[in-house]
Amino acid sequence: MNATLGFRSKTGRAIAVALAGNRKSPRFVLRREIALYDPKVPASGQPYHEVMELPWNKATVAVRKFVKVIERVAAESFAEVADELRAQGFEVKAVGVAGSPDSDLERIGNFHIRAHAAEGITFRQVLEHAAAKYSIECRTFSDRTIAALAPADVMKALGRAAGRPWRADERAAATAAWMMLR
Numbered sequence: 040m041n042a043t044l045g046f047r048s049k050t051g052r053a054i055a056v057a058l059a060g061n062r063k064s065p066r067f068v069l070r071r072e073i074a075l076y077d078p079k080v081p082a083s084g085q086p087y088h089e090v091m092e093l094p095w096n097k098a099t100v101a102v103r104k105f106v107k108v109i110e111r112v113a114a115e116s117f118a119e120v121a122d123e124l125r126a127q128g129f130e131v132k133a134v135g136v137a138g139s140p141d142s143d144l145e146r147i148g149n150f151h152i153r154a155h156a157a158e159g160i161t162f163r164q165v166l167e168h169a170a171a172k173y174s175i176e177c178r179t180f181s182d183r184t185i186a187a188l189a190p191a192d193v194m195k196a197l198g199r200a201a202g203r204p205w206r207a208d209e210r211a212a213a214t215a216a217w218m219m220l221r
Contacts, residue, residue: 041129042059043057043135044056044135045136046136047137047138047209047211047212048159051162052074053073053212055120056215056216057069065220069124069127070201075116077112083109086158086161089101095145110165114168114169117166131175132176134219135219136215137181138180138182139156141160144160185214189210189217194210194214
């Protein structure tokens with residue numbers, strides 16, 4: 040049976056929600072919080088904070104070693120969720136990622152705000168890369184507008200099926216998965 044996987048990316052982690060069925064009658068399958076950083080490399084939890092005092096062109100180079108770690112962890116976490124779904128008889132056919140939209144980070148003058156913005160984009164992108172690594176269709180949705188994409192009654196029904204917690208992050212992940220249903 041086919042399933043879609045939705046993520047709400049956060050700094051250092053993501054909320055994952057899997058759905059089956061179709062947009063008219065989606066079925067809740069799974070919810071997980073996954074790690075997107077390596078505790079053995081603490082700087083991978085907030086990589087741009089580690090380099091925020093550097094000029095932006097140097098920061099983007101210096102942060103690459105941490106981003107490689109994050110990409111590895113994201114791919115591993117993605118595979119674990121896909122394996123869990125496979126064990127339940129589901130195959131992930133598409134992925135939706137709700138997260139920070141792209142922006143011109145160089146234009147942000149405050150180093151600390153720029154670090155947060157860059158991390159939001161990075162943690163979204165590593166989930167996109169993980170889907171690509173496994174050749175799974177992926178679409179990105181802005182965390183600022185995703186709430187309006189799915190009908191409220193659908194999200195409420197999915198929330199009842201999932202149980203608590205069913206906060207904005209879980210709804211965003213579910214909406215991303217719902218948008219990928221056929």
